[in-house]
Amino acid sequence: MPTALESKHTSVGLTLALTLALAVGLSLAPVPEALRPIPSLARGPVGPQLWALVSTSSAGSTRKAVGVEPDGDPHSPEVPDLPEEEEPEEPLAEVQEPDAGTGSPDVPSAPVATTDTLGLADLGPATRASALRMEALREKMGARHVDLDLGCRRMGPSGCEENGLAPFFDALRALREGRRTAPVRVEHLGDSLIASDHITDVVRERLQERHGSGGKGFLYVDRPTRSGRGVRAGQASPGWEFTRVIDRAPPRDRLPFTGVAFAAGVNSSQDVRFSVEDARGAEIFFLAQPGGGSLQVLVDGKPLQRVQTRWTPAEVASARVKLPEGARTLTLKTRGKVELHGVSLENGQPGVVYDTLGLPGAYAGVFLRAHPPYFRAQMRQRKPALVVLMFGGNEAFRLSREWTKPEEIREEAQQLVKRVRESVPDAACLVWSPIDAAVRTLGGELVPRRGSRAVAEIFHEVAREGGCAYWDALDAMGGEGSSIPWLSAGMLNADLIHPRAKGSNLLGHLFDLAIQRAWAANAPPRVALVDPAGLQNVDKALNATFTRLLALEKGEGSRLGILQMGASHTASHYFTDALRGALTKRFGDAGRGFIAAGRASERLAPAGVSRELTGDWTVEDALQNPAPGQAWGLSGVRAVGAPGAEWSIRFCEGCPSAVTPAARLSLYWLDGPGAGRMDVKVDGAPLPPEPPPPEPFTTPTVRIRSFPVSGPAHLLSVSNAGGGPITVLGAAMDLEQRGVTYDAVGLPGATAATVAGMEPQALAAQLSSRKPQLLVFWYGTNESGLGNLDGPTLRADYGALISRLKQDAGGAECLVLGTTDRQQQRADGTWEDTPGLATVVTVLPEVARDQGCAYWSARAAMGGERGMLRWRKDGKGHADGTHLTPEGYQQLAGQLLTDVLAAYESFKAQPPALASEGR
Template sequence: MAAHHTVSASPGKRDSPARPPDGKATKGGESFDPPPKSQSHAALLDLLKARSTGLTLILTVALALGLSLAPVPDALRPLPSLQRGPLPEKLVALVLPTSLSGGRATRPPGEVMTAAAGAAKRPPAETEEAEPADAGALVAEPLPAVPTTPGIGLEELSAPTLARAKDLEALRERMGSQHVDIELNCRKAGPDGSCLEDGLAPYTRALAELREDARRTPVRVVHLGDSLVASDHITDLVRDRLQERFGAGGKGFLFITRPASAGRWTRSGRGSDGWEIERLVDSKWPRDRVGWTGVAFSSEKGSQSTRYDVEGSRVAELFFLAQPASGSVQFSVDGKPLQRIHTRGFSKNKSEAAFARVTLPQGAKSLTLTTSGKVELHGMTLESGAPGVVYDTVGLLGGMAEVYLRAQPAAFRAQLRQRKPSLVVMMVGGNEAFFYSRDRTTLDEVRAQIKELMSRVRTNVPNAACLLMAPIDAGVRTMSGEVVSRRGTQEIGAIYREEARAAGCAFWDAYAAMGGEGSALRWLEEGLMLDDLVHPRARGSDLLGHLFDLSLQRAFAKSRAPLVAVVDPAGLQNADTALARTFDKLKRREAGEALRVGVAQLGGSHTASHYFTDAVREVLTKRFGAAGRGFIAAGKASPRLEPAGVTRALEGDWTIEDAAKDAPPGGLWGLTGIRAVGGPGAKLRIQFCKDCPEAKESSGRLDLYALDAPDVRAPDIAIDGELLPPDAPPPEPLTEPTVRIRSFPVTGSSHTVEVTAPKDGNVTVLGASLEYDTPGVVYDALGLPGATASTLGAMDAASVDAQLASRRPDLLVFWYGTNEAGRTDLDASALRRDYTEMLTRLRKATNAECLVMGPTDRLTQDANGRWSEAPSLASVLNTLPQVAKDAGCAYWSTRAAMGGERSMLRWQRTQPALGHADGVHLTPEGYARLAGAFSRELLTAYEAHKKAGPTSRVEDN
């Protein structure tokens, strides 16, 4: 070590350092179950497969072309796609390989033939609908986020979900889709005709109990429907959103294996190949056995098995048929036997729906069911055992109200009651409209069937809410190839609205939400609809789920008052003006200028934990470069520092003092409010970048922050094991303690500073920092557990200002408020005044911009274990946005990013847990998620700033 130099504690500037699954075909890059074909169509496909000579191919094409252009029903048309698009291109694509015809890549012809043949064998009730495409098969370019109108239901979404919701909002606006409120109707009328309870009341009341932590059982939703539900592309988004807002109660109902021979492995276990499957949609459905679950899985051909992923689940319940001379089912968890369930019924002559509940061990990852003897299973439910939302979906390809009415009444009742739902959703009507458009049913029959289905639901679970959906828009192709709206959809929707009102069920007009008449055609043009003009693609399904979810959320919000009346805006507020200079500097750094961009985050334990700042630092340094670890407070060893390659150690007699623990006003403290006081001979060691690859050519600076006092000999200081010569005495003798910043040039990446107290005196160390002479970001974490904004304001101002200025921040991030929220005596006006003064002072001292972060959601628990808001949370949430505005700072609500009201309760119950059991802090996973949300919003604002105008030259700190 050649030399070192000393920097005083006064503010100043330094020189800146220079898949598709088996059995699926593909269409437009997206997986789908091929639409069913008539026997003549299948025969033509078999002929194409079997014959390979040119003559046979020509004859086959000619026959197919003739039938396709002939005036015959679509079901008999071998090549329906020839009715639209340039005919020569269609013929060339038919007879030439893709690589020669210029078309898109497809699966091998043999696979297409197999899928077609399988579709031809489907029973008539199922063949009217193909399963929609796989969500992962079509990856659309994200649309730009757009401002959203308050009150449409976005307020309680966490930051990552909100970003996706805004993307769907942009899509909604482009497609002309609408936010349509649920028509609540009246399920319970008073003697005078007034409505005592609306159609959703049991559901919204149950959600309110969850929100108030007054419910210990899940809120269950049972959603019945057709292939739009079977795909789980609409309902998965609704399920995720509800569980995010109210807590996740588990996966809910799952089939034993896939009900169809093709399609996604969704909402089911992964079963062996020998299961015998019978469905209500089959021409010979399983009479007198199956309820609303709709499918029977039998082990007729020896032992069968299925496996479920049960991570996070604690309760499994098997739905089965208890019958005479039935066999058993072995439950095994992670390969080890858990429990055997006997499915033999008590009656010798009667079979009936039955259930068996099993508790899963903590930490279970997989559950396997293995049958012995003849067994018939109907499904499995998986739940976490904690309060939250469980959203069951049962979708049957070709499902209709009439299909669900085929269920054995006693089994329907038993299965539905077993789930104890708070809401039953019925999403049918698409197949009814299809049959009506082909004169295969009448509107009177449709009315009678949906009326009976709602009656069955209301009778069997009278304490549950019910909701009926209108069918979505669909299209057909005329004989001339024109695409027009399918007739009957509006008429059936009108019938459903009338019957829902009469039955006391809520009603949601999915047809109007989609965009009304002609919307299927617009969706097809935009790639949101399959070519069958019936099924939305994955992104279109997401939009429908988005619209339905927001309608449910609006209904809930209107049914109750908020638990805390606050204005808690989501997103990064005022970033375009408050962070302009920081964004300009980042832009110049990204363009190649050798700049250092400094960020200093001050706060309480959220900052002191390092989990949040480490994650944000990683994002920023990956994009803009890393200029060093920055400041580390003196202290004892901490595993929280190790992920960033930092270690601390204390030897000898040390006392760690902090400014938050009854410290008198004033006083000299380090940037985090910590000082480590060592007795004679005590040693402190801080190591930076442990185990980092050596970079001997790199240079940098290691700074040591310590207190010098009158008549106290300076400590011994060693850098990388080399003891430095004693400091030169100051020009004038010290008359009082002062903060001294010693700066040492270093070479390489990994460095250690050791401070040893004199044998006859004490030493007070505040911290150390490491930076490299490389362009990039330095992100300081300056946090003190228990600190409030007043803690920082009470420390010696000149010392704090000088130390903070030495860090040369371009941006100051302040994350206080969570501790203030826990105080019962908080003076909101004093908080606003003191916080504003502190921000103004530190900005002046550093010439930095500022960003204020609001408190996380904070809850307190009473003696009965029930959670409620921290006593001053509302005051803090209503004060800090104004504080930020008055000081010219950006503002970001961490509570809104978590999901708003009672988000801490949901984060506690998430698997893995995101919220700490104390209701105040987050888990490492929670801090990482919040940091991800913050980083995304900060960089989104940065990208918007980049596009807004040219870069301006600013003075570098």
């Protein structure tokens, strides 16, 4: 008697034999094509097709899944998980690419206009060459460039005010301009056409090459059907159980927006490993549930942290993990009951992240099976700029079998679009049409499948109604019937439905270029706000300054006094210290110059200066007390001390004592009604009191007292001996020798209007005392932050201020510095020009020209538009988008010095008669 095992084998063999016989009989019988188990039996060898049928029938026994293999829905097509051929790209022998000429032999030199029209200009050589081969294939196959119908997401009184892809294009533009720090994410939901990341891989590669890569993006734990390419999944242990929206009766109260839940039971520990070479962070998506277990997170096999998944009530959750630099693998190990949905890997850089979420057998109604709260929560967690809905093939299949009706297809598509729009209202959405497919008639003839065009029209209407863009992939493929030549060319699988790798690549190519054409037409680059680069208006504007420099360089002449007024860029001293150091090294040092009163500041230390306030002092400035007509120091600051308070300033601390030229130490203060009595000391020795004025002061008046000293290193102390408060404005150290003095008087937050509001006589007295031959004005940065800045007013007021201060300084020459680039951050993390930047950039060169001043744009020196964001990236710009780092200020000063000295050398090269005009 046969054994039980032999009986079982005999039973299986008989079953297979009967199955094959029935399959052959039905396939040769005069029945509709749809009912033939082997549709193409009449046109090819029987053996391989029978083997495929047997192997497909037995494949399900090796899978451990909750539910039935796709598609379990009795009214859904049986879509096999076809092997995804990896076809090497080869040049088409019959296609002659354009002559490369003298260019790179790897990249055909297509006409520039054609390349720009296609959208290939921003691609690298290898990708561009591949795209050109795709273009040759497109022409050979009769495929077409089909433009997107952008739709309208917001209507207004004048018509459409925002097209369906506007949020996506805005995000891409922000990336290109450096204003966006967060990645631009795309969620591409679809069916078997993208389940193995064909089509989407081409689009992802090109978008990331054009706009930067944000990383791999979302990855499944395992391939949802454990077949096809695994490039969008981890390497999972075999014991994971998964539930999918494509299953026959999935639980409608627990599935995530990705369509698949991967579960590890209480009594089994599962793991999954991901390659993370290019990632800096991972986000783990899971179900937090009653009785949930934990996840051990390991990097390169070493424990990093543990994630707990226990929570009541059940809800979707995520955990972020920072990956150490140089990490290669991320492993997740379960303990207890754990349900994972996937992992997102990103590199922390602004760029494109393109998620592929494709399930064989899916259609719009299938993704509606995802639990709505979970769908909404996880979609919002991804923060996509674009959601692509790519269905239609299975709808057309069902419609051709009369398993559904157009009304049902429309309703499901409408509901899915609605769910997406409600979940992420700020994201753009785009709907695909189905592609073409074919069937074989009883006579063996290939004909287009019914239903594809009808579904395409339905989806087009749904996209238009939902404010989404639409792409007609059916037309792009070549229209109805195009699948037949695709099959002959080896670009379609034998099932007459699914493109092979080369066909998928062509579809990805066509979709990518449709996006690029729309981007070029509807999101053109913003017109750049351009500053003049280099030193402008220099002819005659700096003749007197250059004449003094020339005399100093020859060992003749005396002092060149430069006084720079400005805001925080000047007040920081980094910029002016760099300029002072370079100029005094070449032309001689005439002293540190003026230092404003104030508290101790480490920023004075590089120049060997220190300040100290002891006792009861109040440091006031012209921004805190904006009442017009008040007397202030040159920097807009004054220090008010009560009786007993003392202020001291030390110059040239640590300077060599052997250097002892004659020098002058000056004190600036306010005298007036009710002022206290000052005691002044130099190097600890008291000085005789200042003689009283001939008549008592009736208003606060600037007083200046100079003391002859020897050498640059001295301590000046001022104390209040009683009788009322004293007000100190600053002090100066000047050496009686040839050289340059560079005064820096800046008030953080100040504008030109701040200076214009100060009491003019007080400013005039101090400027006259300092005797600058060159005034440098650096305002505009704070003006650029004003939303209501009026250009004509700025031009008139700033010009009047410069004119007055030049006169107060005894006819000094002037140099106007334009603003640095300034950016402000939006709520979404992107960056944009401050509201008044364009006005400042436009007006300041006009002000300089009107006043006969030279002009130099700091913004142009930073590279112009978005320069601040580039400097921030290089560690030269501050995180606030306004200021620079010390290294940034030093570099900017170096650039100004280079331009000034270049103009000076040109001045020296002039004939003597011209060079002497400014003397």
